[in-house]
Amino acid sequence: MRNKTPQQPPEERIKNFLEVALGFSESEAQEEASRCLQCKNKPCVKGCPVGIDIPAFIKLIKEGRQKEALEKIKEKNNLPAVCGRVCPQENQCEAVCILNKKKIPVNIGALERYAADYALTHKLQPTANSRQNLAAKIAVVGSGPAGLTCAADLAKRGFKVTLFESLHTAGGVLVYGIPEFRLPKKIVQDEVDYIRNLGVELKVDTLIGNTFTLEDLFKNGFKAAFIAVGAGLPQFLGIEGENLPGVYSANEFLTRVNLMKAYKFPEYATPINIGKRVAVIGGGNVALDSSRVSLRLGSTAALVYRRSENEMPGRLEEIKNAKEEGVALNILTQPIRIIADKTGVAGGLECIKMQLGEPDTSGRKRPVPIENSNFILEADTVIIAIGQNPNPLLPRITPGLKTNKDRTIVVDENLMTSIPGVFAGGDITSGADTVISAMGAGKKAALAIEKYIKEQHGQNNG
Numbered sequence: 001m002r003n004k005t006p007q008q009p010p011e012e013r014i015k016n017f018l019e020v021a022l023g024f025s026e027s028e029a030q031e032e033a034s035r036c037l038q039c040k041n042k043p044c045v046k047g048c049p050v051g052i053d054i055p056a057f058i059k060l061i062k063e064g065r066q067k068e069a070l071e072k073i074k075e076k077n078n079l080p081a082v083c084g085r086v087c088p089q090e091n092q093c094e095a096v097c098i099l100n101k102k103k104i105p106v107n108i109g110a111l112e113r114y115a116a117d118y119a120l121t122h123k124l125q126p127t128a129n130s131r132q133n134l135a136a137k138i139a140v141v142g143s144g145p146a147g148l149t150c151a152a153d154l155a156k157r158g159f160k161v162t163l164f165e166s167l168h169t170a171g172g173v174l175v176y177g178i179p180e181f182r183l184p185k186k187i188v189q190d191e192v193d194y195i196r197n198l199g200v201e202l203k204v205d206t207l208i209g210n211t212f213t214l215e216d217l218f219k220n221g222f223k224a225a226f227i228a229v230g231a232g233l234p235q236f237l238g239i240e241g242e243n244l245p246g247v248y249s250a251n252e253f254l255t256r257v258n259l260m261k262a263y264k265f266p267e268y269a270t271p272i273n274i275g276k277r278v279a280v281i282g283g284g285n286v287a288l289d290s291s292r293v294s295l296r297l298g299s300t301a302a303l304v305y306r307r308s309e310n311e312m313p314g315r316l317e318e319i320k321n322a323k324e325e326g327v328a329l330n331i332l333t334q335p336i337r338i339i340a341d342k343t344g345v346a347g348g349l350e351c352i353k354m355q356l357g358e359p360d361t362s363g364r365k366r367p368v369p370i371e372n373s374n375f376i377l378e379a380d381t382v383i384i385a386i387g388q389n390p391n392p393l394l395p396r397i398t399p400g401l402k403t404n405k406d407r408t409i410v411v412d413e414n415l416m417t418s419i420p421g422v423f424a425g426g427d428i429t430s431g432a433d434t435v436i437s438a439m440g441a442g443k444k445a446a447l448a449i450e451k452y453i454k455e456q457h458g459q460n461n462g
Contacts, residue, residue, distance in 0.1 A: 150228065
């Protein structure tokens with residue numbers, strides 16, 4: 001049988017921001033690793049967006065060779081401790097595992113996390129290895145998963161890479177968007193430190209497009225640039241009451257908790273004005289995160305989602321965790337108005353019940369309102385978590401940088417934008433997607449940039 005990852009009990013974890021999943025012990029990891037069939041055709045590798053040799057690293061864990069296991073992973077993935085925690089393996093590598101035919105795939109994500117965590121705990125981190133040829137300067141804009149991956153791969157190829165981050169902490173969505181109990185900040189910092197040890201220079205508090213333009217970068221000797229600024233612009237419903245006090249976008253809410261440490265008030269003077277009854281609108285991982293954070297801040301949490309639980313885009317594991325912790329699921333429910341209380345702040349949601357009709361363009365059944373089913377859901381804090389749009393700042397002020405109607409940056413098959421030498425990838429080109437998909441774009445961009453430099457500048461980083 002598949003070994004499940006140990007967790008904090010729900011009644012304990014809702015009182016703290018410590019990690020929910022506790023990770024495998026050595027014996028548990030070796031037992032789970034022994035379940036791998038070591039398939040010759042390796043379908044799990046084909047299911048991994050960054051192409052990790054999964055059977056090889058699992059075999060090394062089985063043999064007790066944890067450092068070599070991590071080295072094998074890091075041949076393809078520079079952020080294994082992150083991916084082992086937040087990558088949707090159930091839809092990727094584990095989905096095509098041969099054992100999944102019996103619904104018991106190898107717990108690949110937990111094994112990846114185990115290898116990374118074991119190395120950190122026992123100080124077995126592989127030596128950062130890059131070819132210090134430094135033939136060309138490359139700028140990477142944005143230190144989320146796409147930017148970190150691209151920067152690391154370019155450094156390994158001998159380029160002199162500078163990574164620009166607009167906030168005071170590197171990591172992008174990994175640090176401002178994912179709660180501590182799912183992805184501890186120390187884990188992200190350890191991964192960033194590894195990448196810096198490859199020779200990548202990190203410049204925080206630097207907003208490209210404001211502090212420097214792309215043109216400034218090229219004038220200062222950079223030969224190429226990779227834009228990986230993500231999708232940080234929140235979407236709203238366009239309903240009455242969205243501008244009331246007590247209404248947050250999930251982006252603001254999670255950023256206040258994560259980077260401004262609002263959960264440690266009054267130790268940190270950045271409180272969130274949160275009420276006793278929180279309603280979170282949405283059904284994805286961000287909505288689930290927001291609701292679970294609300295519980296830990298002492299509120300009740302109700303998730304409001306217009307389709308059924310089966311259509312929720314959040315990970316099954318996170319839906320299960322949220323339900324165990326006490327998040328109330330209000331499914332087949334559509335908010336139509338946020339209502340103010342006597343003092344002019346949010347006091348409730350007027351909602352209408354829905355039923356599922358024919359499939360829409362997404363392939364999911366379209367939610368259809370049920371006539372005369374309106375009701376009021378009491379809530380003194382409302383968090384809107386229905387998705388994010390690409391960050392518009394850099395494209396808007398960069399002449400010649402073409403964008404699509406949805407504000408994503410236009411790129412060709414090599415991730416080159418309309419400006420020669422400027423590449424882009426991750427959520428800024430695809431719209432909001434997974435961490436591992438952004439990492440895949442970062443790897444592809446690094447290869448394309450290396451090829452471009454060799455063709456345009458006659459420099460060989462081999």
